Amino acid sequence: MIKLLNVRKGFNLGRPSEFMAVSGVTLALEANRVTVLKGPSGSGKTTLLSLIGCMARPTAGRITLLRSQLGGGGPLKSGEAAEIEVTSLPERFLTGIRSRTFGFIFQQLNLIKGISVLENVLLPAYPLGEKHGVVRARAEALLDTFGLGDRTSARVEWLSGGEAQRVAMARALMNDPPVIIADEPTAHLDSKLSVEFMDIISRLKDEGRTAIIASHDPLVYGAGMVDRVIAVRDGMIEGDET
Amino acid sequence: MIRRDCGKKRGAARFPVRKSTLCLLLLGISVLLIGLMFAHARVQRQAAGPALALIAATVRDLGLTDLALFMEARYTRHLSQADLHSAFQDHPTALEHFPTGAIAGPPGRLRRQNGQLD
Amino acid sequence: MASWIEKQRSIMDFTVSSLLRRKGKNIALLLVYALVVFLLGSALFFTQAMKREAALILQDAPEMVVQRLQGGRYDPIPVAYAEKISNIRGVISAGPRLWGYYFDSHVGANYTIMVPPANPPSRGRIIIGNGIARSRSVARRHIMSLRGYDGLIRNYTVAGTIPSASELVSADLVLIAEADYRELFQFPAALATDIAVAVRNQRELPTIAHKVVAMLPDTRPIIREEMVRTYNAVFDWRGGMVMVLLIAALAAFVIFAWDKASGLSAEEKREIGILKAIGWETSDIITIKTYEGLFVSFFSFSGGLLAAYLHVFFGSAFLFAPALKGWSTLYPDFRITPFVDPYQVAILFCLTVVPYTVATIVPSWRAAIVDPDAVMRS
Numbered sequence: 107m108i109k110l111l112n113v114r115k116g117f118n119l120g121r122p123s124e125f126m127a128v129s130g131v132t133l134a135l136e137a138n139r140v141t142v143l144k145g146p147s148g149s150g151k152t153t154l155l156s157l158i159g160c161m162a163r164p165t166a167g168r169i170t171l172l173r174s175q176l177g178g179g180g181p182l183k184s185g186e187a188a189e190i191e192v193t194s195l196p197e198r199f200l201t202g203i204r205s206r207t208f209g210f211i212f213q214q215l216n217l218i219k220g221i222s223v224l225e226n227v228l229l230p231a232y233p234l235g236e237k238h239g240v241v242r243a244r245a246e247a248l249l250d251t252f253g254l255g256d257r258t259s260a261r262v263e264w265l266s267g268g269e270a271q272r273v274a275m276a277r278a279l280m281n282d283p284p285v286i287i288a289d290e291p292t293a294h295l296d297s298k299l300s301v302e303f304m305d306i307i308s309r310l311k312d313e314g315r316t317a318i319i320a321s322h323d324p325l326v327y328g329a330g331m332v333d334r335v336i337a338v339r340d341g342m343i344e345g346d347e348t
Numbered sequence: 349m350i351r352r353d354c355g356k357k358r359g360a361a362r363f364p365v366r367k368s369t370l371c372l373l374l375l376g377i378s379v380l381l382i383g384l385m386f387a388h389a390r391v392q393r394q395a396a397g398p399a400l401a402l403i404a405a406t407v408r409d410l411g412l413t414d415l416a417l418f419m420e421a422r423y424t425r426h427l428s429q430a431d432l433h434s435a436f437q438d439h440p441t442a443l444e445h446f447p448t449g450a451i452a453g454p455p456g457r458l459r460r461q462n463g464q465l466d
Numbered sequence: 467m468a469s470w471i472e473k474q475r476s477i478m479d480f481t482v483s484s485l486l487r488r489k490g491k492n493i494a495l496l497l498v499y500a501l502v503v504f505l506l507g508s509a510l511f512f513t514q515a516m517k518r519e520a521a522l523i524l525q526d527a528p529e530m531v532v533q534r535l536q537g538g539r540y541d542p543i544p545v546a547y548a549e550k551i552s553n554i555r556g557v558i559s560a561g562p563r564l565w566g567y568y569f570d571s572h573v574g575a576n577y578t579i580m581v582p583p584a585n586p587p588s589r590g591r592i593i594i595g596n597g598i599a600r601s602r603s604v605a606r607r608h609i610m611s612l613r614g615y616d617g618l619i620r621n622y623t624v625a626g627t628i629p630s631a632s633e634l635v636s637a638d639l640v641l642i643a644e645a646d647y648r649e650l651f652q653f654p655a656a657l658a659t660d661i662a663v664a665v666r667n668q669r670e671l672p673t674i675a676h677k678v679v680a681m682l683p684d685t686r687p688i689i690r691e692e693m694v695r696t697y698n699a700v701f702d703w704r705g706g707m708v709m710v711l712l713i714a715a716l717a718a719f720v721i722f723a724w725d726k727a728s729g730l731s732a733e734e735k736r737e738i739g740i741l742k743a744i745g746w747e748t749s750d751i752i753t754i755k756t757y758e759g760l761f762v763s764f765f766s767f768s769g770g771l772l773a774a775y776l777h778v779f780f781g782s783a784f785l786f787a788p789a790l791k792g793w794s795t796l797y798p799d800f801r802i803t804p805f806v807d808p809y810q811v812a813i814l815f816c817l818t819v820v821p822y823t824v825a826t827i828v829p830s831w832r833a834a835i836v837d838p839d840a841v842m843r844s
Binding site for chain 1: 468470472476477480483733737743744745747750837839
Binding site for chain 3: 369
């Protein structure tokens with residue numbers, strides 16, 4: 107459903123510190139699969155993730171999404187192409203597609219301090235302008251499924267590592283996205299919590315979602331439900347096992 | 349940062365009122381109060397008519413020329429009657445020793461006009 | 467449309483949460499800001515209301531007062547001048563006035579002693595203003611002693627007090643009979659303090675004034691319009707007291723704005739990055755900052771304005787009383803009639819709300835246009 111064609115991404119272009127994080131990646135990712143990008147730090151996994159998740163534009167190459175897989179979309183209208191080329195879309199549309207299609211879990215979690223758990227989870231829904239009551243109910247239900255139903259008004263600073271991780275997941279799922287993208291999710295978790303995390307991923311897969319995870323943790327890429335492991339090194343694909 | 353509780357409330361710790369509702373309500377009340385302020389001023393102005401007329405009548409009967417507001421010195425008490433030199437009557441370099449004299453100097457128009465009539 | 471409203475409200479929710487996070491700092495900011503608005507608003511309300519009051523009260527003041535000058539200084543005027551002036555065409559009457567100042571060392575206050583043009587008290591009796599009655603605790607039938615210019619102390623019976631409703635013009639008055647006045651001040655019979663002139667047609671006043679000067683070169687006429695304008699100038703917000711306050715207030719605003727505009731903290735920048743990463747657009751971030759600036763400045767403005775109104779019109783501007791009183795020991799007890807000029811309020815609003823809101827938005831602009839993937843890489 108997501109295709110990358112000869113994608114390259116460079117930073118500080120034209121300056122002495124120029125470097126290519128991703129150099130020539132061609133990839134086709136299927137829906138309803140768990141894919142792990144494996145590789146050491148500096149291999150370009152994070153950059154690849156942000157390209158897949160439409161957070162950044164490639165320096166060269168094309169990225170396409172299958173329209174039917176986009177979140178919040180309806181059936182194909184006549185005259186519309188089956189694929190959308192994301193690289194040529196203007197910023198506004200890209201943000202809209204990204205909000206509804208991808209849910210991000212960052213390595214640093216990136217929760218906003220000083221506001222409550224519930225407000226953090228509600229944040230991705232605000233720009234979409236849905237009715238508050240509906241959105242709030244959804245957020246509370248999500249937090250319930252993660253066992254955080256009674257911590258909704260807690261400040262995020264007072265949560266344990268595992269609880270914070272689950273809040274981040276709930277936030278990622280707020281807009282009901284078909285694709286979850288996670289960057290080194292187990293970096294700050296112990297083995298028990300890492301296993302719990304992968305269980306949640308398994309549940310999401312059963313719900314019909316797609317998961318793309320970047321990790322160099324064996325607990326992640328060695329887990330049972332993982333369908334495909336792509337080895338990344340120096341911005342290029344080294345190996346691809348299913 | 350002051351630590352409150354850690355938020356371990358049971359079940360219904362839900363906010364019944366949205367923050368934006370409260371905020372908009374406060375905004376609305378503020379605007380209302382300001383409107384009330386204008387209305388009050390207008391009502392009071394009309395109600396004060398007789399009182400002001402009484403004072404105006406006193407002014408007319410007694411032939412007064414000034415408000416009894418700055419009663420420190422002679423030239424501040426009767427501002428409209430003071431000439432330009434009364435402030436310096438003590439000695440020419442005594443610029444100003446009454447506080448209200450600093451607020452109420454001879455107005456420019458009088459200075460200009462008196463140039464013709466003096 | 468409904469979704470736009472919903473979106474704005476959600477953004478407002480977040481803005482309020484965000485402001486509440488630094489509760490102490492924001493409340494302090496609000497209070498100080500409101501205080502500045504309060505001072506400025508008080509000064510504005512007071513001067514505007516007093517200006518109007520003075521204009522209304524003095525509209526029946528004598529149409530023209532003729533003074534005599536000696537060596538450029540104020541001197542008593544010969545009574546004979548009055549007849550000469552009354553012969554000018556257009557003059558209805560010209561009557562000599564007797565009034566002067568008496569310094570009472572007991573209270574350290576200056577009284578204005580005058581002979582009223584009509585119904586003066588009988589000899590040996592005086593009518594006093596309410597300010598004097600209060601400061602010397604004197605009432606009807608009491609005796610007040612005044613020391614004359616011949617060194618003798620004379621006793622006068624207080625026949626009554628001028629109603630306190632007119633204190634604004636009469637607080638320090640002592641009404642006395644003419645003979646008593648001349649005796650007390652050793653004032654020659656042929657002289658008067660000045661001459662009050664009544665004319666037929668108001669518009670001819672400047673002409674008549676010129677005629678007076680032409681006829682009597684040692685005189686100086688003051689016409690009613692000038693009397694009222696004096697008070698306009700004193701209370702005019704463009705001049706004097708208010709200007710100083712305005713400059714100080716503006717300086718305070720500029721400091722606030724500068725503090726805001728000198729950049730967002732790293733924490734704030736990070737938060738903006740996170741919001742962008744989870745799907746907020748640049749315009750949404752700008753909206754947050756706009757609301758933030760608007761809420762703080764609007765609540766400061768309305769709080770300060772309402773407090774200023776209460777201070778000036780319910781509290782008779784008591785904070786300004788010391789400045790107006792100066793060193794005098796007498797001060798009139800009066801209620802100012804409310805008068806609010808919407809134009810001034812609008813200017814105050816613009817001065818308060820706009821710079822602060824702009825200063826809140828501008829530094830966020832740079833952070834708001836950051837790429838969403840920057841937060842992933844950090």
